[in-house]
Amino acid sequence: xxxxxxxxxxxxxxxxxxxxxxxxxxxxxNRLYWYRQTLGQGPEFLTYFQNEAQLxxxxxxxxxxxxxxxxxxxxxxxxxxxxQGDSAMYLCASSPPGADENIQYFGAxxxxxxx
Amino acid sequence: GENVEQxxxxxxxxxxDSAVIKCTYSDSASNYFPxxxxxxxxxxxxxxxxxxxxxxxxxxxxAVTLNKTAKHFSLHITETQPEDSAVYFCAVRYGQNFVFGPxxxxxxxx
Numbered sequence: 091x092x093x094x095x096x097x098x099x100x101x102x103x104x105x106x107x108x109x110x111x112x113x114x115x116x117x118x119x120n121r122l123y124w125y126r127q128t129l130g131q132g133p134e135f136l137t138y139f140q141n142e143a144q145l146x147x148x149x150x151x152x153x154x155x156x157x158x159x160x161x162x163x164x165x166x167x168x169x170x171x172x173x174q175g176d177s178a179m180y181l182c183a184s185s186p187p188g189a190d191e192n193i194q195y196f197g198a199x200x201x202x203x204x205x
Numbered sequence: 206g207e208n209v210e211q212x213x214x215x216x217x218x219x220x221x222d223s224a225v226i227k228c229t230y231s232d233s234a235s236n237y238f239p240x241x242x243x244x245x246x247x248x249x250x251x252x253x254x255x256x257x258x259x260x261x262x263x264x265x266x267x268a269v270t271l272n273k274t275a276k277h278f279s280l281h282i283t284e285t286q287p288e289d290s291a292v293y294f295c296a297v298r299y300g301q302n303f304v305f306g307p308x309x310x311x312x313x314x315x
Binding site for chain 1: 211237239247248249250251254294296298300301302303304305306307308
């Protein structure tokens with residue numbers, strides 16, 4: 091297990107299309123986070139899972155965004171009816187249980203470009 | 206909600222000098238404060254963190270200091286090297302999520 095993996099690395103889509111990204115966390119990491127990062131900014135929290143339960147969702151997240159983690163392992167983030175403002179890097183991070191629960195390991199991200 | 210500010214936004218230092226980046230936060234209940242380094246085109250990586258029951262933590266050339274009363278914490282890098290050049294983000298744990306600062310671009314000039 092070499093770390094958090096995200097797929098695809100790059101996605102180019104036309105406005106109005108739906109896109110889905112996948113995140114595979116480090117094995118046995120029960121916490122999983124999705125962030126969005128735009129150029130020159132820090133990661134912005136989108137949503138958080140503990141095992142399969144989605145425990146927190148940013149108020150900034152519109153109804154076009156949905157995330158799942160059906161078996162408590164990999165997670166998907168779907169954006170429906172994409173808009174140009176959705177163009178960003180989408181980062182996934184995972185954390186282990188126990189004393190190191192605060193330590194987040196990030197994936198390399200999926201860069202979305204909406205034309 | 207939590208508000209995290211970070212200063213400066215850019216910092217240039219000569220190789221061998223020290224660099225200091227400061228973050229302020231608003232929620233006094235926050236109790237975990239990590240720093241991440243992000244090189245161009247790469248993922249953020251944790252470089253050091255501090256919990257609210259500690260005032261300072263060191264790891265070789267890197268240290269973090271925390272002032273809970275004033276609600277600020279700082280990253281200190283000594284004997285800077287060109288490979289320290291990157292964007293550095295502070296973060297604050299807020300409930301179940303993390304709020305990140307806007308980042309500081311550090312350039313270490315040879």
